[in-house]
Amino acid sequence: MSAAGSWWLPFEFERRWLVELLAVVVPSGADPRARFGAADVPARAFVDDLLVSAPLEFVLGLRGCVWVLMLCPVFCGARFTTFLGLTPAERLRVLSALRESPSYVVRELPLLLKMVACLAVCGLPEVQGSLDLEPRDATLPEWAQGTGAGGAP
């Protein structure tokens, strides 16, 4: 079942959250050999494409994941802020705590976001090029065309 034009699609603010979360799980400039992260690619265009192409359960799961992650400082850290309101160091602490959680669903959440981010980031020719991949297709994937971003800088 495709999600095109349906009630279960995330609101604008949820999409913005999602894009920002992707940049946390696949960050830019964290390693000299893998320098491109989600913030360097037109992640918003990718998210919009994914949401209308993915099966309904996946979209609902992704929305749930965004909400849990965003609100986890309130419920787990008793802090009245969202995940994105935390400092970078605090975010990393939260992410590793989630990864170590005894709850299967909780520890899978960051991995779900990472999977989405990797599909976006690692599909771009310039990112593949920066990692020396051969052969590769110089054409931008359809979702990245017309974004003006030209893939990665």
Place this chain on the structure above:
Amino acid sequence: MLDAGDVVGRDVVDDVADVVIVGSGAAGATAARVLVDAGLDVIVLEEGPDPRRHALRSDMYTSMKRTWRGLGMQAAEGRAFTPVLQGRCVGGTTFVNGAIIHRMPEVVHRAWEAEHGLAGVLPYAELERIWDTLDRELSVAPAPEEVLGENNRLLREGLHRLGVTGNEIRRNVRGCRGSAHCNQGCPTGAKQSMTVTYVPRAVAGGARVYAECEATRVMVSGARATGVVGRFASRGGARGPAMRARARRAVLLAASAIQTPLLLAASGVGRRSGLVGARLQAHPGAGVVAVFDRPVRPWFGATQGYESTHYYAERMKFEAVGMPLEFAAARFPGVGPAGMRELGEHAHTAIWGVQVRARAHGSVGRGLFGTRVRYDMTDDDLQVLRLGIRRLCEVGFAAGAREVWPGVHGVPEAIRSLDELAPLERIPPDPRRFHCIMAHLFGTAVMGRHASTSVVAPSFETHELAGLHVVDSSVFPTNLGVNPQHTICSIAWLAAERLAGRRAHAS
């Protein structure tokens, strides 16, 4: 070949043939090849698009969107979520698979004869005759040294040092350049998937293939299947036309072990045995990453070029897995900067998988959101998986890996020696500790002699509805322990020959 774009504006597409086949993958395309060769008029309905109509892109997401079922996001529910990977395009899963060719192990065949009432039904000598022909027509040969690449070579090296037998994989490719892109469809056309072999061959022989056309139900008249109804995909917001494919002789279901039982159930077949969609079997598998000081460059080499069936009796098989970058990056354990450091190691990583001949039975049915697959490995299966992961870690170190990423919750993400693997022995058999996928699927419309204990008779016709045949791995009484494409093709071939009443010519 027609797809939804060719029938825009029509209300109904009506066609009639001797045989209507649902699905154009390993089973459906092979059956079409044999039936056309026997002079029968054939229609094939395929839900997915024809991938040859678009240029192949080297990003995985675009490939998944076009040619994988549910964008690759279909998952089995159980204690853990397990991705159930399938192709959905002309050529079916053979378009995206790893091109590994195996014949059905004799020990499995003997068990089917002795324990599942199939003595004399699928004679091994007949299957061997068909495999020989398939080998020739699909250019099956061991992966040559020049396209093996380091990912495969290192697995060979590690296994060899431990005294574990292995072999270059026999693959259905012609002129493979080792681009490790098999899961995206082969960019050079080297992989001899059904998309480039039996589907075009059947079309050249007069078969009509309707792509982007989902079969929804089998038409029944009296107690006989008379055709298939379906619908083309919508185009430009307009609903696609209905499809009515009438069959003079038979309807063949070859929609895979997940979709075939859904079609049977939607057509009211299987109530007597209660076995439609039950007894799903699989080969769940997990990957281990080995990191080397020397460059591995995993993007070069036959996608899957080296394997070991040394521990077949212990229900496990090892394979090198040339993953697309997107999958590899997602498989690396870290998140945030740690994940990026691991991605920076990509050029130095080898990925190998263990696949388990699991005893578990799952099920397929309709749920709130569409297809619902339920599957949970048994404790015993999980112990085999755990041992397989341990052995692959040993292979990694034997091959000279600097570190290994076992990918098991409760075990360090990166280990530098086998001593650090000790926690693996202590973790409970719980699927939530592992990250498995399932790509080989069986048993959801099992074959047998009695209507109360099986869905399909030895003639491949369903017990309940004359003229309706099932020719894919849904009919397998058990899984195989090896990659199933060749066995699926051979059994569909045999079923088609029996329907046609004569042996197919080999080209």
